[in-house]
Amino acid sequence: MKLKVKEINFETGNTKDVVLNIKDAQELGQKAGERIFIKNPKSRSLEDKFWTAIIQIDYSNTIVNSGEIGIFLDILREKKSLKNETIVSVKPAEPPDSFKFIQKKIKGLKLSSEEINSIIVDAVSGSLSRIDLTAFITAVSINGMDNEEMTALTLAETRSGEMFYFGMDVYDKHSTGGVPGNKVSLIIVPIVAAVGLTIPKSSTRAITSPSGTADSMEVLAPVAFTPRELNDIVSKENACIIWGGALETAPADNVLIEIERPLHMDPIGLMIPSILTKKLSLGVKKLVLDIPVGDGTKFPSTDKGKQFAYLFKEIASNVGIETECALTLAHQPIGHAVGPALEAREALTLLRDYSAGPNSLIEKATDLAGMILEMSGKAQKGEGQNLAKEVLRSGKAYEKMKNIIEIQGGDPEIKPEDIKIGPYVKEFFANKDGYIVEVNNSIINQIAKTAGCPSSKSSGVEIIKKQGAKIKKGDIVFRVYSHSESKLRKAEKIYNATGGPIRLGGMVIEKV
């Protein structure tokens, strides 16, 4: 069947579907969600000449009449030879082989490396629909993936995008998340880089939390770079703290994540490959993995965290990444600040002045940095944290951070007081004497996000006193910042409705 292209001035952002009129679809015998093979005889490039697309159906001649094929901007941008009125020929197409492999996973069968690779290639090319991929992700959630499958998936996702080579010894640190205020990467990267190790830290923006490492770093310097710019940065400073999203690494992983997110799914079988593929794409050889455990994290108990650690180490080793894991406490925020600007300010303050603390940030950051130093041989076993503290205390880490900020296009002389916060602020005070027995992370996150995090960088919260601290009635315990007066009021409402994140009690916790 010959059809005339009609450009549709609409970008779906994630599908490569085309639109047919119901009459033509019936004539072809294809329903919505089925496929057609498209041939553009005038095109010279092979990719533009033949491809398979999933069809949407126009039942009422709204967009395409019979004889037309509607093409979205997503495809028009890719296939330059397609224009309004281009004549293409189409015929029904069967689902690709990868479709059968998804059915296999639904039946609970194990997939071979080739089968997994074929799913990933077709996920990126668009010949598997989002519905197909949702079925795959759900099947993986229910039926799981074994070590060989996760290894194959990691390699397939990595092959789907850009890959970097920064030398034989490349280090990194990653966290499985779930603790507010976890700005440790802003301390760890400059420590590790200051002793001469290569650490190309790429991170995400916040998804469900008030701030991701990329959001906080962006307060100090730009974080979005092309692959070529990244090569420049790392070759000069052997380090970076950037947002991974602009790098074109592992597009397959992004396609899957776009589906997992609205489904609130993050099955282990996809989570491990997702972490590892980003590291592998950046040429990482040795990794320290921070695994927060407890309420609000992915691992409710230390046992679950440990199980995950062993599994992760094995898959990582299969793809050539040596990993050390640290199970960490997650019962309250790291440091006192939550929110992009507040976290950047807290980290910058510590880098400039070790005595400024806070202790929990120093301890966690130097502990993890120390593990990297030990893996590299820069420190003896058991001496890593001491060396990390020394590098931090000496100002060498701060010097390195200034270089990183500068090469990423920020102002290396930026001072904590230059960082814009608020401007609207609300303070909360203790209404009795006592000891802090609980700091509730989920209330902190809720308040910080209501105040505007992460899209407003200057919004956030400060937890003035933390667990175990002795408090007098009238002491300030909590502060909320917002870019908007009305959002500040909403955040205040949540504080009042929940009683706030800080719980006071006497020293006696329980009487038996």
Add this chain to the structure above:
Amino acid sequence: MKLKVKEINFETGNTKDVVLNIKDAQELGQKAGERIFIKNPKSRSLEDKFWTAIIQIDYSNTIVNSGEIGIFLDILREKKSLKNETIVSVKPAEPPDSFKFIQKKIKGLKLSSEEINSIIVDAVSGSLSRIDLTAFITAVSINGMDNEEMTALTLAETRSGEMFYFGMDVYDKHSTGGVPGNKVSLIIVPIVAAVGLTIPKSSTRAITSPSGTADSMEVLAPVAFTPRELNDIVSKENACIIWGGALETAPADNVLIEIERPLHMDPIGLMIPSILTKKLSLGVKKLVLDIPVGDGTKFPSTDKGKQFAYLFKEIASNVGIETECALTLAHQPIGHAVGPALEAREALTLLRDYSAGPNSLIEKATDLAGMILEMSGKAQKGEGQNLAKEVLRSGKAYEKMKNIIEIQGGDPEIKPEDIKIGPYVKEFFANKDGYIVEVNNSIINQIAKTAGCPSSKSSGVEIIKKQGAKIKKGDIVFRVYSHSESKLRKAEKIYNATGGPIRLGGMVIEKV
């Protein structure tokens, strides 16, 4: 956040999504696939005033700028108070409770009636996305549904749409499919109606086969009717043979089927409710279910068919439908004709003249019709088929069929020779003497669909001689009709490449 409506001249056909600019989505903290609560303060109807929609994101100001919300035709048609430039206010919304119930099914847990009902209500309203529903369907495929869940799903799907009442005793016949040329409903309905029973037969158009009952009936009379028209037809003739698609019964079932089809999924847990909900919506109280078993059907063995029959009877009984099941042969087509017009012609020929046969059609149709006659008490146990044959032979069934054709708007005097077939025909001949040992259904379907079925009604195939028949070299064995010369040639190619559906052998099948 206040946003200005921008109409998008595009009908998605199956989603109730809205489009936000990436800036506004970030400000709201919502990603693609997440939800917003929309309020249209000017609207007077409650349904138009508040609703929850899933968002798509425009990353490049292609359709909506910041400050605008793109609304598709699907929603504009429903919510009349929405116009270009209407100001609505939006805020982030959590997934509905039904989303949690889907997660529960993914975890393998049993759902309560209320939980299933909530999924179905939200599937129809659009507050569950197609991705959510794909996860649900996949989870049901893997984890199954028990009898109580299937019963609840049947009731929930039925409640989602139009329901009819045609009296206390309403009969029906249904087939689980998989046999080409199965035009038995065109014979059964007039037989059953001729003895005074009520049988409002609604059927589907072909999905994967060359012709559905609705496609064949449409050759004789219109088949698409509104609920009001259907009430008229059945109150006058106590029967009909119509397409179910225009009735607005069980929209929830259609939403699920739109996803199952491209996934090639048809899990028992959804299939049984899907069949029963359509019967229940039409007020059916007693049902005969034809379950073809063998290659090409849903049930590869008699055992599997029987298991299904027992399960079906139980769920049907739970929702108040008494069911008798018949496991039937599926090794070759019923009768000789495959394709809408050819099947209508074969059925009409038999209705007018019992002696015209074919035998396989007479036997299967009267056997199933006889089961209904026995269930109703019109025939004694064991006498149903005889009565059915008598009604057919006497011409009473033909008289009834003429009435049905007339009331549906067709020409009751239509004769078999008036039915347009072809016009392009190709005949195939035996190339040796022998007995027919196999008639291959899947090759028949492939040839018929290539010739143009079901969208071209006049296309199809005739299987002149069937299994067991003695053939001489040069005898005609097969005929292909098409509306298009080029399609006929393609069908011919398939015949030649496969050797055709008719396999000859000596009388001795195997020598040991």
